[in-house]
Each structure stands twice: as structure tokens, then as C-alpha cells.
Amino acid sequence: xxxxxxxxxxxxxxxxxxxxxxxxxxxxxxxxxxxxxxxxxxxxxxxxxxxxxxxxxxxxxxxxxxxxxxxxxxxxxxxxxxxxxxxxxxxxxxxxxxxxxxxxxxxxxxxxxxxxxxxxxxxxxxxxxxxxxxxxxxxxxxxxxxxxxxxxxxxxxxxxxxxxxxxxxxxxxxxxxxxxxxxxxxxxxxxxxxxxxxxxxxxxxxxxxxxxxxxxxxxxxxxxxxxxxxxxxxxxxxxxxx
Numbered sequence: 001x002x003x004x005x006x007x008x009x010x011x012x013x014x015x016x017x018x019x020x021x022x023x024x025x026x027x028x029x030x031x032x033x034x035x036x037x038x039x040x041x042x043x044x045x046x047x048x049x050x051x052x053x054x055x056x057x058x059x060x061x062x063x064x065x066x067x068x069x070x071x072x073x074x075x076x077x078x079x080x081x082x083x084x085x086x087x088x089x090x091x092x093x094x095x096x097x098x099x100x101x102x103x104x105x106x107x108x109x110x111x112x113x114x115x116x117x118x119x120x121x122x123x124x125x126x127x128x129x130x131x132x133x134x135x136x137x138x139x140x141x142x143x144x145x146x147x148x149x150x151x152x153x154x155x156x157x158x159x160x161x162x163x164x165x166x167x168x169x170x171x172x173x174x175x176x177x178x179x180x181x182x183x184x185x186x187x188x189x190x191x192x193x194x195x196x197x198x199x200x201x202x203x204x205x206x207x208x209x210x211x212x213x214x215x216x217x218x219x220x221x222x223x224x225x226x227x228x229x230x231x232x233x234x235x236x237x238x239x240x241x242x
Contacts (some may be wrong), residue, residue, distance in 0.1 A: 001067065002116070024106050030153065032067060035071070037205060039075055044046045047077040047129070048075050048076050048078070049076070049078035049079075049080065049179075049183060050072065050075075050076045050078070050079055051179050051196075052068065052080065052082075052085055053085075053131055053175065054085045061088060061089055064089060065089050071125065073126055076126065076128060077115060077128060077129045077130065078128065078129060078130045078132070078183075078186065079122065079126060079130070079131050079132070079206075080133075080134065080182065081122070081131070081132070081133060082133065082134060083107070084102055084103070086121075086122060086211075087103055088102075088103055090125065092121045092122060093121070093160070094114050094117065094118040095110070095111065095113055095114025095116075095118060095119075096112065096114055097110075110236050112159060115133060115149045115151075115157075116157055118133070119131045119133065120153035123151070126206060129191075130150060130152050130153065130186070130191075130196060131150065131151050132148065132149070132199070133144075133149075133202075134175060134178055135147050137163065141168075143165065143166075143169050144166050144171070144211075145163075145166070146163070146164055146166055146204065146211075147159065147160035147163045147164070148160050148203060149176065150182070150196035150199060150200050152193045152196050154193040155193065156193040156194055156196055156197070157196075158196050158197045158200050159200070160200060161232070162232075166208055166211050166212065167212065168212070169211065169213055169214055170213065170214045170215060171225045172215070173210055173215070173216030173217065174207045175207070177203075177206045177207045177209075177210040178203040178206060179203070179205035180203075180205035180208035181198070181199070181204070181205065182199040182200065182202065184199070184201045184203075185197075185198035185199030185200070185201065186198075202225060202229070203228055205226075205229045205232070206225050208228065209224055
């Protein structure tokens, strides 16, 4: 992707997953090596975004922490994560909820102050510019609810205006689609403090559409995302679009 960054420069925005080499039984983590090469050659002023997407089936908490901590601390400007991952790997609580409650799945409704407290701890640990949090509520196999939030180091906080229900067709790729929408919001608003507002709104609309489609590639376009956002604002959305 490309966008405007400090000084009016146009620069790419690097979004990245780092998977463990052990996933395919390689002796080396080739994705990690590719990431380091990319960082070494990134343009001046280029910002780095990372989706901290821990999978316990791929590597242990200790392995993930060893690899991911220096990456986030040294390179990442925009960190997308979940409350559960930060609790499990770094012992970060969420306001009223302790690490144990989070890991055990004993969280109930999240107040804004809970999310703010969580994001502040993440900002302090990793010195990020933006922390974004995706929150999924799986009520049943087919019925989930979704919301997200983002906090800019400059102080701007924005949370989804409402928790939205999704009747799932395929949840795979839902997180990546949210990331793409969020990055779009940041890039088109020059990474200003208020860019997190557009990022959350576009990301939420994009992922809600994607998760009603099969397979992990979101075959949706800008007009569809804008139509859903408009329906949300007007309180509509019950009529069929053809």
C-alpha cells in the first residue's frame, strides 16, 4: 500500500505476519529472515504495521515471545492485536479484568476505560504509535458478534459505535480483511490521530461483509463497504441491495 507520511513523502506501509519456522519443520524461520531483509531496505519514513496473531498450534508462548518481542519493540508503529494474546504472552490485563480472567475466558462487557487501560499498557511496553484491538464474541458456531477499537499515542480513542452481529459463512480471512480496512483508513487520512476513526469504521464494515462469504479472499469492493457504512449510520440495512 502507499500513503502520505511525515514531511509529505509518499511511502509504502508494511503489514506483516511472522510465522515460526517450526510450522513446516524448517530449520530456519524464512519469513522472519524475509522480514529482516525488508526492514533493512524499507524507504525512509515508511511505517510498519503488524498483526500479532498468535497460534498455539504453531509455536509455544516462549518461542513466540522470544521472536516477536524485539520485532515489535524495535520496528512496529501500528500494532493490531487481541486482548487475549497480550494477556497470554505478556501478562497484560484489561482494566477490571485480570490476566487470569482473560486467559480463562472470564471477561464480560468491556467498558471504554478497560480498553483504554489495556492499550496504554501496550503503548508503554512497545512504544507503538497506534494500538488496534479486534474483539470477537462467538455466541454459537454460526452466530458471532464483532467490534474493534483503536488508540493513537496522541490520545485519540475510538471504539466501534455498536457491537454488530454476523451470521458466518466463513470466518477465515475476517481478521485480515479488518486489517486491510483499518490500514486503508490510516493511509487515506495521513496517519493523523483521527485516522483511527476511519480505520475502525472501514475495517468493521469490510470484515462483516467478508465473513458472510466463503473462502478467505474478500471479494468485495469499495461501494459495498460504503453502502454498509451508510446503512449503519442511518439505522437501515434491512432492504436487499441488488
